[in-house]
Each structure stands twice: as structure tokens, then as C-alpha cells.
Amino acid sequence: MRFIKTIRFFCVVIIFFASLLLSMAGVHTAIKIPKGTIKGRLANGLSYIIKRNIHPQNVTELRLVMQIGALQQTENQGGIAHFIEHMAFAGSKSYRGFNMVHMLEKKGMKFGRDINAYTGFDKTIYSLSVPIRFDSTKDIHQLLGMMREWLDGLTFDPAYVEKERGIILEELKQYDTNDDFYKLKIGDNRYSRRMPLGTIDDIKAVSKTMLRKFYSKWYQPRFATVVVVGDINARKVERILKETFVSAINTNNIKLPTYSVSYKKGWNMRFSLSDLGKCNKLELIIPHEGIVERTIKNSVDKHLSKIVVDLLNNRLKDRNIRADCSDAWYLGDKNFFSVVFKEADNAALLHDITSFTNEWNTIIRNGFDHREFAASLKDRLASIKIEDVDKTSEQWCDDFVDYIIMHDIYPTRLRDIESVKKYLAFCTIRSAQRMLKEWLQASKKTVLACYTAPQDSGLTLENIKKAWRKGLSNDLLCYTYKSCKEPVESLMQTPPCLGVVSTFDSKEIKSEKSYANIGIYDILLNNGIRILLRPTRDGSKTFFIEGLGRGGTADLPDSVYYKYESTAAFVEMGGIEKVNRDTLFNYLVQNGISLDTNISSYWHGFIGVAPVNKAQNLFNLIKEKVTAPEINKKEFDETVKEDLTSFGITTPLQEQLEHDKNRKIINIRDSIMGDAPSMLRRKRTIEDIKQLDIYKMVDYFKSLYNNTHNLTIVLTGDYDLQQMKEAAVGSFSKWQQKQQYTPPTVWRTMPKAPYRYKVSSANEQQLDLHFMLAGNFYPNLKTTLVLKLMRDIIQNRLLEVLRQRENITYSPFTDLLYHGQDGHNYYFDIMLTLDRGNVERAQKLLIKIIRSLQTKPISRAELQQLQLSFKATKARVLSDDATAAWRMDMVNKIKNCEMLSDFNSYDTILDSITPKNIQDGFVKYLNTDKFIIIGL
Template sequence: MHINLKLTAAALALFVASQGAFAQVKKKPVVSPKNKPAAPEAQIKAAVLPTDKNVIIGKLPNGITYYIRQNDLPQNRAELYLVNKAGSILESDAQQGLAHFTEHMAFNGTRDFPKNALVNYLQSAGVKFGADLNAYTSFDETVYQLPLPTDSVKVFEKGFDILANWAGYVSFDQAELDKERGVVLEELRLRGKNAQERLQLQTLPVLLNNSRYASRLPKGKEDIIKNFNLATIKSFYEDWYRPDLQAVIAVGDFDPKRVEELIKQKFSGLKNPAGEKPRTEYSVPATPGTIVKFATDGEFPYTLAQIIVKHPKTNVKTTTDYLQNMRVALFNQMLNARLNELLQKPAPPFLYGSASYGGFLANLDAFSSVVVARPGELEGAVKTLVAEIERARKFGFTLTEFERAKQNALIQIGNSWKERDKTRSVNFVGEYQQHFLTGQAIPGIDYEYSFYVSNINNITLAQMNALAGKFISDQNRVIIVEAPDKEKDKLPNEATLLSWINTAGKTVTPYVDNVSTKPLMEKIPEAGTITDEQKDDSIGVTNITLSNGVKVILKPTNFKNDQVVITGYSFGGTSLAADQDFTSASFAGQVVSSSGVGEFNQIQLDKLLTGKNVTINPYISDNTQGFSGNAAPKDLETAFQLINLYFTQPRKDLDIWQSSISQTKSLLANRGLDPGSVYQDTVSAVMNNYNPRAMVPTVEKLSAASLDKAFDFYHKRFSDASNFTFTLVGSFNVLSIKPLLTTYLASLPSSNSKETFKDLNMYPVSGQVTKTVYKGIGDKSNVQLVFSGDYQYSEDNNIQIDALEEILNIKLTERLREQESGAYAPGVNAHYNKTPKSKYSITVSFGCAPENVDKLIAATLEEINKLKQNGAVQTDIQKFAAEDLRSTQVQLRENYFWTGYLAGGSQNQEDPHRIMYHDKTVAKVTVQSTKEAANTYLNGKNLIKLILMPEKK
């Protein structure tokens, strides 16, 4: 259950910056020229887009709309959604925050499911609260999601009772409501009470032009949440939860006729209120000219600028809308490709930059450009971003850029079309939701693919080059600058900022497209041979050993039509780097992965791979090195060529090295301002026995790091292929893939070194330890309780820890959330590993009010003691078993699951058949076994308490 704010520009910038400045855009699968569906006429006339014939759309006499689609993936599963055209925008002054509170109350008692009966029932059916069973509230809608099994008719059909109860029969029990006040306030504390929230309160009134949207944030007002009465929230529910504003969406593996009967049966009795209120459509008034807003906060670690130009929204309903949508997507792709190239300079002009045209809010679209500056370099960042946009406006795009963008667009739509019979049910829900909320067309993938193939070449370069001029304007424009308080004196004034923007790009020259026409691999290697082959028909696996010692695990599947997942590993990793070389070694995998291969730098390589569905990335972790990636079957040879080249011809790129070091230094500059980062640094230190390798690198260590050392370390890690095991899972034939294995893997250099990792003793500290970090002005605390110790790695022990994790999750949600009303989302995370040494840790984490820290820690330990004394109650064991077995059923038809299962099993030398008797392993979880597990793994001998508290005043 959460709040959804559809204001993504700043959030996206911050997210990318916090994740590191070196993320790479993954390539999408390519269109096969074979078996294309028939295309519509080439000449486009404005016509209403058709509605996908595979979805049943109906409306009951009371106004409820429904969407039904039969879909087989995942098997025996369905997605049921209730969509309400009612969000925080409809709240009265006295109801601010109650749209979101209503969503909470729907889980706390309805006519047919009093108090917590609904959550209990669904957990017993294998539906996980929070992960599967959830909801969100936004400005304009509230949406409930209910994924259910369909192999139990009783459970599945009960789902429509639940949706109907949410739609019209929430009970609003006074005692439950009063308990939920604390839970909602804790959710607001968890998601807010931080720099981002404080900055948002400064900037949203400007961005939303003091419209109703600016005063109706879904989170509401704390004093109202604490003090509203029952009548106030019931009036919101009765006014706005009504059939003519509701839709039921059902997609899954079921009989659609039966589902339609159930919807009519369960929802026809709902009635609209007498004298219903009109559902007003609110807007954000246009702003003449440009408004500039500066906002700072003492805990904000970045300096960023946003330029937002608002435009009337276009909902795609006609063929001309769709064609324009295609143009916009091509424009966004080409412009951001240019901005991403700038990050590969030795001294990148910004930490992150993006610009795109898309949906905004309240019937508006926007051209939003965002740049996160390096410390002290806001002027250069803003000017570079604006200049790049101005370059596109002045000179347009090149023909080669345009052709690549069209290929990538066809790749994307083609992949969706190829997988049309393997599309997960949840993927359809969003489309139907938007059709109900905004009228956006749902023509279906057959039509969309046909339209793309037939019309993409009707889009001209001149049309594309005119878009920037349409998007860019100094009218209805808002410019926002956010920065740390300490940078306030260095920020420009409004006139200076506008002069940067107005003069940027005055001297730009046309973009030069740097492409190479050489083949990826000039000379095909001399092939090796297969020396051993073992088939295991019970799990559909073939194990192959090549002449140079490389091992390959192959599992052909039909789970996807156009996907092969590839991983490879060998032991060693940065554990083999000397302490003085560790910083250099820690960058080795990332830098080489971003530097291209052979004669091609990364920019050239990305362009060379246009039209191919292939992603291969080398990596070096603590204890292993290897590869991760995927490819379409037709591009497997390219994938193997990339693997071979990353072994034999990795590229040493000084620009990428300098960019990586420079960006990392910039991210460190203000890291200490953010309470979460400071807290996490302490957590990492304690959890890794204060090993310097677990600490954030200092500027001095970064300055002392060397590309030569990093590149030499990479070479050593990939010099002996005999230690490598590769796993391939997906749409391929074992016989046809063998020539690729012998040519590109069996030809790799090998010395049979039998190298392995070193144990560096990076484990949680022993004994009972409490570390309290005092940082931050927000009224919020974070707590982690970590139990750890030695472990005997086995399938039986693993399932007991898994059960302990889930049962403790259930108990702490009941205790800390429902009973104490003290934490919104307490979580338990169990981790166990066999390498480098068999160890386990179980971490309980929650956020709460500072004054409740001790009370909630005591409550947590009390629940743990109950488990140690009595074991779990049988109903909680049944909930764990139901969730585990149902999730396993779905995973067994996923390529990524099998890749991890087979590769992980290889690393840990586990029985590859263990999945076949998994249900019997789960059955070993009993009341007695959970008692024994609690006493073994939660004994408290090694207990670390990690607490974040606000700064002492």
C-alpha cells in the first residue's frame, strides 16, 4: 500500500545519480523479418484506433466497467484489479490524506472480511501481503491489485468477493481505524521526513502553479490524519467509491465467460449514491512566460536543475496520435543517446542528464530536461544540457542516427510481438487501466506491430528535426534548481540562470556521428572440441566440457520465444587483489565493461550492435568474475563473439577510466550530508568486520588508483578460461549451439590454474554490539537487528531459514504494524552462503519514530523469544508453505530462475535435482523445526543493533 506521485523528473535524476553514473541502457530484441503479420495501408489517414479483440470490455447497468482477457502466462494465475477514478484531488479541505487512508482501511475490514480476515485468508492461499497483495493512491486514482491462483476455484472466485468488498463494503471499524492512524503516519515517516520531501514542498506549488494539485498531495496532512472522525472518511468513501467511477480488470489463465458471470454476479448489487457529486476534472493553469524556483536543504547531496515546458496532453486514440507518439519516442531516444555519450568524456560535464517529452500530470505533457551537476559545476552542467538540446533544434539529427533509432524502435515492438503468446498477464493490466482512466487506445500488439512496420518509414527526418522546436519554449516553463544548503551562496540569481539558458548553444556545431563499418570480429578463432557430454533428461539439462576445460550447462526451454539467458563464472574476484591494489581492482570489471572491445570504443560498439538483441557484460565481484547477459537466438553468435573478445581483446580506455574516477569523486563530495548514506556506511563497516574493502573509497584512494593496475587485474582474472562455467537457458537447440561453443569458448586461452578465492574474513562482527548513528534533522529513525553466525549449508537448513524469515515477517507485521501501530513495513531478510565460508545472517529492519525505537526493539525480541519457546503456529507455517510452493510453480517456467538455479547450484556444488523434491523439503518445516531453527539462528550470541537517530539538539 503506497502513495503514487506522478512527478518523475527529479525522482528519476536522483535515482540514477544514487545508483551510480555508469548504468548502461540495455538493448532490446530485434524484429525477425519472417512471419510478419499483414500490414495496414501505407497511407495514414486520421482514424480511430481499433480495440484489441482479445479483451472483453463491458459495462454493468450501475456503471461499473470491466475488462477481461484470457492469458496463459503465468499458468494457473490471474491478476485482478479494482481501479477507482478517485484520488486525493477529490478530497475536501477536511479530508486531506483520507483517499490514501481509505485504501488502508480496505485491508482492515469489510462486510465479508472483518478486521484482518482478508489478509489472513489470502496469505493462506499463497498471496504475499505487500509483495503481491497491494494498492496505491495517486492524485486521480486509487488502484487495488490482487494476484490469485486459478487452480483453486474456491480461492479464485473468492477474489471477486474481495474486489466487490473493496468497491462498496469497507466497514470502517472505529477501533481498526484508530490503530491504522499510526500505520499511515509511519508510512509517511518512512517515505518522507527527508530532504526530498522538504524540497518538494518548496517546489511543487511553483511546478503546479498553485493549482488544486499542489494542495492535494496524496500523503495529506498529519494533523488531519491524527484527528479526523469516522464520518469524514466515510463520506469520502461513499461519495467517490461508486460504480460509475470504477473498473474491474481480470487478466489470466481462466475461462473468460465464467469471469464475466462472476463480475455480473458480484458487482451488479453495488449502487451509486443518490444525488451523486460531479467528478470534477481539475487542471494546472498555464503559466505565462517562465517561473524560476531555487530550493535548498541541508541534507540534499546533489545540485540539480530541471527545465519543464508544459504542453496540452495527447492521449493516443487515433492513427495520427499513434504516429506522433512514434516520432516522440524516436526523438527521445536520439537526444538521450547524445547525452549519454557526454558521460564517456574523461571529465563528464554532469553526473546525470536526460531530456524527453512525455506525460506529466493533469491532462498535461511536458518536455522535461534534468541535469545533476558535479559539485561547483552547475553552470557548465546547465549550459551543456541546454546546448545539446539546442544542437538538435538548430541542426536536427543525422540520417545514421535516425536509421539506428528506427531499428531500435522496431526491435522493441518486434520483441513484444514475438513474445505475444508469452506475455505475462500483469503486462496487460496497465494498458486497460489507462484505457479506463484516460481513454488511451488499446489496439493490441498485432495491430501495433503491423502499424510500426508499415509506417515507420513514412516518418521523415525533417519531421523529426521539427520536434525540438515544438517542444522547446519559454512559455509555460518552470525552471527549478535544488541544492544543498551549503551551496546556497554559490547558486546563480534568476537573471544569471536565465542568461545561461538563453546563451547556451549559441556556438554549437552539427553533431558528428562516430560510426565504424568494420566487423565485430575480423578473424574467427580456430575451434576447439567437446571432450565430454552428459545429458540429464530428468531436468532437461546437458552438461558439456570443452577441450580447454570450460564447462557449459545447457537447458533449452520454450518459456520465451526469443530469449536466451547467459551467465558465466569462475572463482577469484577482487579477493585476490592485494590490499594496496584493491581500489584499482574494484573498478576493473566496470571500466572494461564500459570501454568497448577490440578496436571499438563503447559508443562505436553500441552503434555497431544496433539491430541486434544482445547484451553481454563482464563483471568482477568479491569472490568471482564472469559474464551476465542475454541474446535472441539469431544473435547468439554475436553474444559468443563478445564473450571471446572480452577474454582476448578487452579495451583499455583512459577516457572511461578518468570518467569513472571523476564521477565517483563527485558523488562522494556531499555524501556525508545524507543521513541514509552515513548510516549505511556504518552498517557496511560493522557487517564486514571493518574491512577497508567494505568502506566507501576516499578521494585519496581514488586518486592513487591506476588504469594500468585495473586493466592488469582484469587480464589476470580472465586469462584462464579453464576455470569458467557457463550456463545458457532459453530458446535454443543443443545441437545447433555446439559449433558456437567449440568456436568461441573452446578456443579461449587456458592454463588449468585451478585458481579460487581467498577468505578475507568479511563477516559481521561477533558478540553483542550496538552502533547508534546520530544524523539528520527529520523526526525518523531506522533500526536493523542482525543475528549472524556459522552455518551448515544444505537444502534442509536453507528451507528452515527461509521459513523462519517469512514466519518472522508475518509475526512482526502483526506485532509492530497492526498491534503497536509503530512501523509501516517491518522486514526480515535472511541471507546464507557457502562461499567464501558457510555463514548466515538474519536482519530485522524497520523505520519508526525515534521515541519508539526501544519499545519496538523490545517487541521484536519478544516475538523472537516466542518462536524460540514455542515454535511457529501451524497457520503461519501453512502460509509460508503456500507462498513458497506457489511462487516456485511460477518460477519453474522462467528462464532467469533456471539460470540462477543451475549456475548457483554449480557454484555451491548442490544437487541439480533438488527442485524435483522441493515440495518434500518444504514439508519438513514443522512447529518443532521452527523452534529448533529459532534457537539455532536467533540465539542472540551474535546480535548487532544498528540504529539511526536524529541529531541531538
């Protein structure tokens, strides 16, 4: 009998472990590619990934991803991979010189924005963003054909090699990693000895023969992947892709080597002097093997690492240990586990290090509290969900590049996500301990210390190591977990004032218009309020509302300016008069409603968002906010007291902004052009702060909305037009006109003579300069389109002359800013980074370019190409699902006096612009005798 029981026992045990093993076997299942993705490989080894995606509409993203980069270079081939990337746009079998770029620009694409490339250590990516319907067989053949040219059709014409050499040398001069510790972080390995850009000597030594040799060796179809994502017929694209690339031939059998990011053993430290801020900052970095998401287990481990970091940071916070931890991929096969310490002095810094390692060691030995771990695990499980619903085609391409290069892919299918959650739930405290122990073991190999301080305070690497070891050897600590149970919130009732239902009365509408080409509905109410509705189809069932009216702080006289300058901030401290602030806050959060009011220099208004079925509640909230806001006297008094105490004291942030060269340039530009009228006022005094009166501020705030004829309301979102129209008209028609007020016309006076402003120091050889030309105008759509066309023509000439021909700058940029009702002014801002010795030469070339455009009209072909680009950009940006873009564009149209009737005829007005109109524009709007140069 006992024997039979024993047999039964062992059978049960065997069945249990067999079931467990069968269950756990699924953890090693490979993560599936996203649903709807076509993935394949041709006989020659070329891979492809194709996916249909309609976010955004009318745009298709194409990538040629070469698993080739700087790592494949030999010691005497520095910069070659990046040089070849440049040559891809400078001549191939079917496109001589820059003809490929010109052909793409005829489709409305722009070089640098829609036509681009990038070279890294382990990849070279060529990208096209096509702003048209990518469905004609001709277009697909042509664009995929260009990618085929990049793969095996480059010609390396010596003349163009020299052109690109000059461009790359300028790029090298302007290159900056923007990281004082980059050399420390990249380590001592093949990566650090194969920087993608190379050196100046490397680039000077490059020849056609060298380029051809590297290209022929490494640009093999088996190292290439074509990615196409967008509003496409995926099967049609696949068929044409096969036709295009099937004949590509591998000319060798070389295997792609793999390289690891490695570091010298031990502790390594670098110091960076910082004149910004007053604290010492030390970041300790432990490089360790990263987790590549290929299987369900990899994904589980990645989530576990996030749980561990969260638990560790929570524990440190609970212990009042001033340290912040993170773990993230850095480069190649390495992650960085990083701990940042910030203190006023070294003694406190070293104490924090000891406290941190003591706590770390305690957790490794004793583990986390089971309640502590369970709470974090629960939060992580709740956060895992499908997040790719509205992902853009560009974002999909980025994900696919990671998959191609790193074989890294996160779960997107429901079954995979459920599997990750299932196996993550099996993780235990021991799993977390094991991960922390592995990171600690990695610290025995390498620790990188990045130390930043206002001055060299004598902190040594030996001090840091001693503090680290001390914490590890100290006695283990006791810890009692304090559970923070969040109270379960009950569903709140709608406050009575927000629950009022307004009735729609068509008699309240004075006039209404519909603009079919742009899908905008324009309503004017009897009380003067204008309502603009633009339904979009983004699937969110939410909507945005923005109200705006002329009238802001710039209209105030100097005598009262500082009494009302901060009105918006103080009004936002309170809610509404009729509802308790906490009650209102909880109600809005529960119902997904938000509202902010604002007052800028020339405008006042509000911005809100809510679910479509809460539109009436939001409309009621807006009325209460602008007519009866809550006065938060307590916070007002506290803030004024703080301002009085801190008056005249420079904060670290203010100090940082004062030292920032780019900020200085922007401030000078804005003060000259009138974009920051407050800068022209006298400085605020302590007496101004003492005279602040919250009650007078609220009266000023409410007065801005007394003139209903001055208010325009813009509504965009995923709503039914008729229902939103009735709700909006019903609500806003009840607003009463209280005061007739016409805001003053703003006409900013532009500089009448040339200016030069010095920002750079005398020893700087590379200068960031702004060459500016400004004036006044009466805006309308045609005029602003002429100005925008002029901007792009100047940009094209800068690329042709200053970059490609003269090689004196790498990335010139031309900006245009203009103001309608709030300025009637414009200015062109031409931004160049130049060697000090090339400044005068650049100015002469700019003058020559502009005078040439004033004396001779551009070709009709160039203008038509730009007009097509404008249409393509409009179609891409203002697609039917672009809720935020439509709101911002409509608001800007109102501010800039651009009529919706003109915008409804956008293509017709754009096409009516002639080369003579452009020439006249250069004559009328640009005077090269009035150049303003900032940054010298």
C-alpha cells in the same frame, strides 16, 4: 474549348482534394484496444477489461480501479480516500477484520507484495497478484467476490478504524516526495490542496461516519472497472464477473467532476541548497496541455513531439549549447517541457539560457533544415513497431489503468501502427515549428524555475527572465546542417578462431544426471568441468551462459592485493589476441553476441549471450578470452596515468556517496558481515598504482582458469537440449587441466558481542535503523529454507506487533542474506523507520518477539500457509519462460552449496519442515544478546 478545359481542371482539383480529405479522415480514427482483449460494461455502468496473457505463466493479475481519489474530497475530508483504501483490508460484510488478507495468504499470496492498494489524486487501485492457476470456478468466484466487497461491502468497524488510523499516522511521518521542488511543480490548484495522504490533523479527525459518507457517495459501480489479465479462460472469467457485479447498485446520479492542473501566471522560482556536486543546476519547466492518445492523430502528435525534442537537442549539441530538453507527462492534464542547464557559475548559466532561447526562436521563425527533419522523421518511423509480444500481465494492467483513468492507449494492432506511420510521414517542418511555437506560447503563461546550487550564489528570477528575453530578441542565427551518413556495414566473415567446429564425443562425459522436476540436465566432463543445462521456452531463440569458479581477489594476500584487484577491468579493455579489436567488436555486434568476464571477492567467471545458432562461436570466444586475451597496453597506460594524476582527489560522485546516509549504513553493514572484504584492507597508496603491471594481471587472470575441476558452466535459454549438449560438451571437453588447485575454505567470523553504530545526526527525529542478528552455518537446501521461513515469520510479527498493534512504524522489512562456499554465514537485517523516542521500545519488542518464537513453536496452520507461499513464489519466478531467473537461481545454488538433487525434491523437503524445526532454528541461529544496531 477553354471552358471545357476549365471544367476538367476543376474536376481534377475537386477529385484530388476529396481523395485527400477521405484519406486524412482516417487520422481521427480511435485507437483499438489490444487484440484478444475483452472489454464490456454492465447495465449498472461497471466496466471490465479481461485479457489472456501467459507472461509470466501461472500468474493472474486482478485490479479494481476506482476513478475516485483525493480530488473528490471536500476541504474537511482530507485523507479520506486513502483511509478507505486501508479499511478495504480491515473488514467487510463477508470478512471480519483482517480475515480477507488471511484468506488470500492461504493461497500463497503475501500482503504488500501480492495484496496491495494505492490511492492517487484521481484513482484508487486495489490489486491482487494470484500466483496460482486461476481456472477453478471457486477461485474466480472468491477473488472477484472480494473485489465486490471492496466496491460496496466495507463495514468500517470502529476498532479497526483506530488500528488503521495509527498505521496511517506512521505512514505520514515517513512520507517524503523526494523532490525539493514538488510544491512548485504541483502548482496552486485542487491537486495541491488535496494531497492523498492528508495531514496529521486530517487523519486524527476522521470518523466512521465520515468514511461511510464518502464511501457511499463515490464508490458507485459506474465509477469502477475490473481488470483481469493472466493465464486464464477469459470467457469463463467474464461470465463469473457478470454474475458477481450485476447486482451492484448506483445509489445516486452524481457526475464525476474533472479538474485541471493550473499554475499562477508568470515566473515562479525555488532554490534548493545542495552539498553534493560543485555545479549550479537550473531546470526551467513550461507546463502545457498534454497529449492523450485516443486517436491515430493523438499518437502521431505524440511521436511528433519526440521528433521535435530530438531535433532541438541535436541542434543544441551541434551549436555547443549546454542544455538538455525533454517533454513528458507530469500530472493530470499537463505535460512539462523542461530545459536543464548545468554550469560552474551563474554567468555561464545565464549565457546558456540566452543561447538556448535564441536558437529556439530561430527555429520557430526559420524552421529546421529539410534534411535535418527528414533524417529524424526517418529514425522515428523506423522505431515504431509492435512491442507487446512479451509484456507481462502486470504491465498490461498498468496500461489498462492509464486507459481507464486518462483514456490513454497506445497503438498495439498492426493496422493502427501502420496508420500512425502513414500519417506521421505527412508531417512537415511547419508541423514541428507549430509545436515549438505552442510551447513558447505556454511559457508566456507560466515558467517554473528549479535552481540547485552548493550555496546561494545570488541568482535571481529577474536575472533568468532577462537572459531568456535577451535570447528571444537577439538576431536570428544561420544554420547549415551537416549530414552524418552512417557507412553501410558489410556482413563480416567469422574470424577463423571463432569458426572452429568442435566434435561431440560421448566418451568425454564422466557422468550425467537429469532432474525431471526442475528440468535441469547435469553433466560432468572428464576434465572436471560441470555443465548444467536448463532449456526454457521464451520464444527468443537466444541463450545465456554463465561460468563460475571459486577464487577471487579476497583470496589474495595483502602484499599483492592491489597489484591484481583491478585485473578484470583491465582485461575487459582488450578483446582477444588473435582478432583485431575493432573487427571483433563489429562481428559480435552484427551477430548479437556479447561476453563479459568478471572477478569478484571470492569468485571469477564470465557471462555471455548469443543466438542459439551462434553457440559454437560464443564457446570459442570464451576459450580465446580466458586463455589468450588481448593486452591493451595503450589504454592501461592511459588509465594508470589518470589514476596517478587524480590520486587523492575526491570526485563529485565519491563526495555524493560519502554523504549518502543509506550508503554509509550499507558500508558499515558489509564491513561487519564480511560482504566487502576489501574494506578491511589497508588503503591503496600511490605506490600501489605505480606497481601495476598489465602482463602480471593477465597471467593472474589466466591462472584462475587453469583448474578445470573448479569450473561450473550454466546454460539457460530457448534451445534444443540435445543440440546444446553436444555443442557444449564438444567445446568445453577440449579444455585442459593445467594446475590442480583447491581454493581455501571461507569461514567468515561473525560478531561475538552487540554493536551500535551511529549514522544519523542528533537532530533527526525519524531514524532509519538496521537491527541485525548474524551467525555461521553449514548450508544446504533444508537449512536455508528454515532460515527463509524464519525471515517471513519475523516479518509477519513485525507487521502484527510494531505496525498494527503498537503503531510505531509503517513499513518494517526483514531481509536475510547468506553465503555458502564464500562465507558459511548468514544475517537477518530488520529494517525499521522509527521516532527517536521509540528505538528502545522497538528493540524490547523485537527481543520479546524472537524469544517468544524460541520458547513456543508456531502453529502448523501458519507454517503451512508460508510453505504454500514459497511454492507459489517458486512457480511464479521459475516459470518455463524465465530464462534469466533460472540462470541466476542455478548459479546461486552452486555458490550456496545447495544440491540440485535436493532442489529436485523442493516440495518434499519444504513440506518436511515442522514447527519444531522452526523453533529449533530460532534457538540455534538467533541470539538477541548480540543485536547489532546501525543508524542510531
